[in-house]
Amino acid sequence: MSVMVNAPLGPENALDLLVSLVSDDLRQVNETIIRRMHSPVVLIPKLASHIIAAGGKRLRPVLTLASARLCGYAGEGRHVMLATCIEFIHTATLLHDDVVDESALRRGKPSANVLWGNKASVLVGDFLFSRAFELMVEDGHLPVLAILSRASSVIAEGEVLQLLTANDTDTTEETYLEVIRSKTAALFAAASRLGPMVAGRPPEEEAAMEAYGLNLGMAFQLVDDVLDYSARQEKLGKTIGDDFREGKITLPVILGVAAADATERTFWRRTLEDLDQNEDDLPRALDLLQKHDCLEETLRRAHAYGDTARTALQSFPDSPWRRALLDVVTFCIERAY
Amino acid sequence: MSVMVNAPLGPENALDLLVSLVSDDLRQVNETIIRRMHSPVVLIPKLASHIIAAGGKRLRPVLTLASARLCGYAGEGRHVMLATCIEFIHTATLLHDDVVDESALRRGKPSANVLWGNKASVLVGDFLFSRAFELMVEDGHLPVLAILSRASSVIAEGEVLQLLTANDTDTTEETYLEVIRSKTAALFAAASRLGPMVAGRPPEEEAAMEAYGLNLGMAFQLVDDVLDYSARQEKLGKTIGDDFREGKITLPVILGVAAADATERTFWRRTLEDLDQNEDDLPRALDLLQKHDCLEETLRRAHAYGDTARTALQSFPDSPWRRALLDVVTFCIERAY
Numbered sequence: 001m002s003v004m005v006n007a008p009l010g011p012e013n014a015l016d017l018l019v020s021l022v023s024d025d026l027r028q029v030n031e032t033i034i035r036r037m038h039s040p041v042v043l044i045p046k047l048a049s050h051i052i053a054a055g056g057k058r059l060r061p062v063l064t065l066a067s068a069r070l071c072g073y074a075g076e077g078r079h080v081m082l083a084t085c086i087e088f089i090h091t092a093t094l095l096h097d098d099v100v101d102e103s104a105l106r107r108g109k110p111s112a113n114v115l116w117g118n119k120a121s122v123l124v125g126d127f128l129f130s131r132a133f134e135l136m137v138e139d140g141h142l143p144v145l146a147i148l149s150r151a152s153s154v155i156a157e158g159e160v161l162q163l164l165t166a167n168d169t170d171t172t173e174e175t176y177l178e179v180i181r182s183k184t185a186a187l188f189a190a191a192s193r194l195g196p197m198v199a200g201r202p203p204e205e206e207a208a209m210e211a212y213g214l215n216l217g218m219a220f221q222l223v224d225d226v227l228d229y230s231a232r233q234e235k236l237g238k239t240i241g242d243d244f245r246e247g248k249i250t251l252p253v254i255l256g257v258a259a260a261d262a263t264e265r266t267f268w269r270r271t272l273e274d275l276d277q278n279e280d281d282l283p284r285a286l287d288l289l290q291k292h293d294c295l296e297e298t299l300r301r302a303h304a305y306g307d308t309a310r311t312a313l314q315s316f317p318d319s320p321w322r323r324a325l326l327d328v329v330t331f332c333i334e335r336a337y
Numbered sequence: 338m339s340v341m342v343n344a345p346l347g348p349e350n351a352l353d354l355l356v357s358l359v360s361d362d363l364r365q366v367n368e369t370i371i372r373r374m375h376s377p378v379v380l381i382p383k384l385a386s387h388i389i390a391a392g393g394k395r396l397r398p399v400l401t402l403a404s405a406r407l408c409g410y411a412g413e414g415r416h417v418m419l420a421t422c423i424e425f426i427h428t429a430t431l432l433h434d435d436v437v438d439e440s441a442l443r444r445g446k447p448s449a450n451v452l453w454g455n456k457a458s459v460l461v462g463d464f465l466f467s468r469a470f471e472l473m474v475e476d477g478h479l480p481v482l483a484i485l486s487r488a489s490s491v492i493a494e495g496e497v498l499q500l501l502t503a504n505d506t507d508t509t510e511e512t513y514l515e516v517i518r519s520k521t522a523a524l525f526a527a528a529s530r531l532g533p534m535v536a537g538r539p540p541e542e543e544a545a546m547e548a549y550g551l552n553l554g555m556a557f558q559l560v561d562d563v564l565d566y567s568a569r570q571e572k573l574g575k576t577i578g579d580d581f582r583e584g585k586i587t588l589p590v591i592l593g594v595a596a597a598d599a600t601e602r603t604f605w606r607r608t609l610e611d612l613d614q615n616e617d618d619l620p621r622a623l624d625l626l627q628k629h630d631c632l633e634e635t636l637r638r639a640h641a642y643g644d645t646a647r648t649a650l651q652s653f654p655d656s657p658w659r660r661a662l663l664d665v666v667t668f669c670i671e672r673a674y
Contacts, residue, residue, distance in 0.1 A: 041494045043501055096459050099436075122433050122459055123496045129463070130490035133470055137482045145474045145482065153467035157378045159460045164380055 014327035015057060021324055022065040025080055029061050032084040036131060047116050047124045052091050059220075059328075060191045061087045067195020067209050070321035078198045081139050085148060086191045088132035093155060093187075095125035144197055151190035158182025167247040167273045169257050169265075176251055180221040181214070188217030208312050215309035216329055222302040223336045225250035226295050229286060232336060241282040247272040251301065252294040256285075259292035299336055306333050351664035352394060358661055359402040362417055366398050369421040373468060384453050384461045389428050396665075397528045398424045400553075404532020404546050407658040415535040418476050422485060423528045425469035430492060430524075432462035481534055488527035495519025504584040504610045506594050506602075513588055514555070521561075522554030529553070545649045552646035553666055559639040560673045562587035563632050566623060569673060578619045584609040588638065589631040593622075596629035636673055643670050 019026060037048045061083035068079035099118045129152070136145050162179045165171040192213025196205040228243040229252055243250055249272065257268050267284065270276050289295055306329045316322050356363060374385045398420035405416035436455045466489070473482050499516045502508040529550025533542040565580040566589055580587055586609065594605050604621065607613050626632055643666045653659050 039494050039497075041498045041501070043497055044494065096463060099455065099459055118436065118455070119500050120497065122436055123493055123500065126433060126466070127490055127493035127497065129466065130486055130493055133482070133486035134490060137479060137486050140479055142474060142477055142479070145470070149467055149470035149474050153464055153471060156460055156464035156467055157376050157381065160376075160380055160457065160464065161378045163456050163460065164378070 014324065014331035015059065015062075018066055018321075018324040018328050019058070019062055021320055022062060022069065025065040025069075025083070026058060026062060028080045029058070029065070029083045029087065032080055033087060036084060036135060037088070037128065039127065043116070043120060044124050044127050047095075047120055048091065048128055051094055052087065058087065059332075060090050060187060063188065063191040063213060063216075063325075064194045066321050066325055067192045067213075068198050069195070070316060070319060070325065071196040071199035071201045071205055071209070073195065073199035075198070078139055079195070081135055082144060082194045082198065083191075085132040085135045085139075086187065086194070088128040088135070089148070089152060089155075090187060092125040092129040092132070093159075093183075095121045095128070097159070141197075144194065147190050147193060147197070151186045154182045154186040158184070158186065162248075165249045167275065168249060169253070169268050169272055171249040171254060173251065173254050176249065176254055177218070180218060180225075184221040184224075185214045185217030188220065189214035192216075204315070208315055211312040212309050212325065215305045215312065216332060219302040219305040219309065219329065220332045222251060222298055222305065223333055225252060226298050226302075226336050229289055229295060230336065241285075244271070244282055244285055245275075245277065247275050251298045252289050253285075255294040255297050256289050256292055259294070260288070264288055299333070302333050302336070306330070351661065351668035352396065352399075355403055355658075355661040355665050356395070356399055358657055359399060359406065362402045362406075362420070363395060363399060365417045366395070366402070366420045366424065369417055370424060373421060373472060374425070374465065376464065380453070380457060381461050381464050384432075384457055385428065385465055388431055389424065395424065396557075396669075397427050397524060400525065400528040400550060400662075401531045403658050403662055404529045404550075405535050406532070407653060407656060407662065408533040408536035408538045408542060408546070410532065410536035412535070415476055416532070418472055419481065419531045419535065420528075422469040422472045422476075423524065423531070425465040425472070426485065426489060426492075427524060429462040429466040429469070430496075430520075432458045432465070434496070478534075481531065484527050484530060484534070488523045491519045491523040495521070495523065499585075502586045504612065505586060506590070506605050506609055508586040508591060510588065510591050513586065513591055517555060517558040517562075518551070521558040522551045525554030525557065526551035541652070545652055548649040549646050549662065552642045552649065553669060556639040556642040556646065556666065557669045559588060559635055559642065560670055562589060563635050563639070563673050566626055566632060567673065578622075581608070581619055581622055582612075582614065584612050588635045589626050590622075592631040592634050593626050593629055596631070597625070601625055636670070639670050639673070643667070 033052055034045075034049070037045050037052070039045060064083040064086050065079055073079055099121050132148070133145075136148055158179050158181070161175070162183055165175060165179060189210045190213070193206050193210040196202075196209050225243065227238075228240065228250070230240070242248075243253075253268065253272065257265065260268060267281075267288070271281050271285065309329045310326050313322055313326060370389055371382075371386070374382050374389070376382060401420040401423055402416055410416055436458050469485070470482075473485055495516050495518070498512070499520055502512055502516060526547045527550070530543050530547040533539075533546050562580065564575075565577065565587070567577070579585075580590075590605065590609065594602065597605060604618075604625070608618050608622065646666045647663050650659055650663060
């Protein structure tokens with residue numbers, strides 16, 4: 001596998017570089033987020049800003065901004081508007097996912113549903129989702145609405161499919177990949193495709209940017225799933241083993257189950273299917289994943305998706321945006337280490 | 338207040354009459370619902386059909402179909418498509434509302450979240466909501482998208498506002514009316530307005546049908562709130578006192594609190610704010626509402642909204658649809674008795 005890194009830049013700061021390239025646009029996105037999540041019902045901006053302002057990397061809206069500039073978009077407004085939509089949809093998904101997963105921490109702060117309850121999280125998510133569609137309607141381009149409404153229902157399908165695979169150690173790698181393609185990669189793909197769309201570029205460029213986003217999203221989620229079993233995770237202010245405790249089936253576990261002997265299989269069934277866990281079980285799970293090389297193997301898949309993402313950018317001429325988008329792929333994978 | 342009833346028809350079957358007038362269209366809506374809630378993730382149509390097929394009256398999509406015909410729409414497809422959107426948005430709201438209210442029964446059958454859990458209800462709601470937007474995009478008219486995306490965020494605002502008023506016996510009538518205008522009447526208004534929109538009628542007709550739907554929706558919700566404290570409710574297969582047990586603040590209670598002496602006020606605080614309730618409390622609440630004429634007074638407001646809804650139809654020439662839409666107002670109010 002090839003890893004492209006620009007000479008003076010370690011991959012650690014590739015996202016910061018990309019962000020700096022679109023910093024004026026991103027500032028407008030942040031302003032638009034604040035302005036457009038306003039509601040006379042004050043709990044809405046209060047709860048929404050808790051999660052939106054919680055220090056997320058804004059990776060998805062940055063993809064929209066950068067892909068627009070990469071494709072020569074010279075306007076001021078549409079990419080900002082649509083990047084805001086992307087962040088609203090993402091935030092709505094997080095809010096509903098918090099309810100769903102009963103996860104106690106998100107980005108190191110107490111999750112919204114712990115602070116305000118499940119009810120408010122669901123409803124504020126609904127508000128942000130609706131508001132995203134209002135913004136798209138203001139943008140007024142039906143092809144954009146088609147992409148984002150389709151992405152939204154695919155995300156929901158992916159979340160439901162993930163729910164069905166929870167606690168099922170018979171889940172295949174194929175099903176798992178379908179889950180993450182829908183629940184995560186679809187929004188990366190849509191976010192990236194919006195760039196050539198607002199720039200009025202031909203279908204091939206839309207397809208190339210969509211492929212970039214889709215494969216970046218796959219790599220990103222695989223790394224996320226590895227991080228949940230990785231010491232690296234604690235440095236990010238997140239707890240380790242959330243997926244394990246919930247019995248969530250991710251690729252490391254699928255590979256672990258596939259390589260398991262009879263005793264190990266019983267262990268996975270007890271802990272992930274029956275959710276019958278004691279304090280020794282997470283360390284044991286980590287040992288088993290280590291023993292069968294599952295985290296490394298998952299990262300190898302992430303690298304392969306990353307390579308495909310980078311290849312998708314080949315048809316674009318060299319530019320600071322192209323270089324930064326290439327490096328962001330590396331950054332998204334290297335954060336696992 | 339005036340109550341218009343066509344001679345051979347008791348108000349009991351006014352909705353059935355309206356439904357029969359649009360029966361071909363409604364059959365197409367039902368087929369479109371089945372076809373468009375399809376997903377390779379089989380839990381989605383399974384859960385969605387549970388709630389969609391649960392014998393709901395399809396009142397909201399029928400409003401779209403009837404208002405389109407009232408306004409002279411002669412086409413076959415758009416009103417069916419948009420009526421389906423309305424039902425999908427309504428169903429998504431019900432699914433999220435079930436999570437929110439932990440209500441054990443909906444339309445006499447176990448609610449979706451009891452059968453499949455909160456997670457699935459939230460996510461299938463998200464799917465239906467996204468699918469509604471996909472259908473609107475296929476319809477391809479931005480003004481329609483503007484109306485429905487706006488209605489969706491207003492509904493979410495109303496639901497959050499309702500959440501904030503829960504267990505707060507200081508809630509004013511004004512706030513309560515704002516809640517039901519947003520969470521219920523806004524969708525009735527949008528559903529009704531779609532008729533003149535697809536028929537290409539002038540703005541005055543859109544405004545008239547929107548006023549019809551809005552005021553019908555207000556009356557409908559007020560009657561719903563009365564029914565929760567009414568013996569009539571049990572005939573509809575619903576439990577009585579759900580709102581009371583949840584500490585939901587509705588107009589009957591607001592009027593009861595306003596008329597309460599000190600002892601009664603203590604009672605409302607204990608039961609609705611502290612949710613400290615025993616088995617004698619619901620009967621006592623019913624007595625107090627009776628004593629202060631709160632249910633009758635709420636129904637008087639419903640009648641007033643009903644009158645306004647009927648007045649909004651005055652500018653339309655006489656037709657079977659106009660007559661049926663007028664009678665449906667009466668039906669929605671009379672179901673309280």
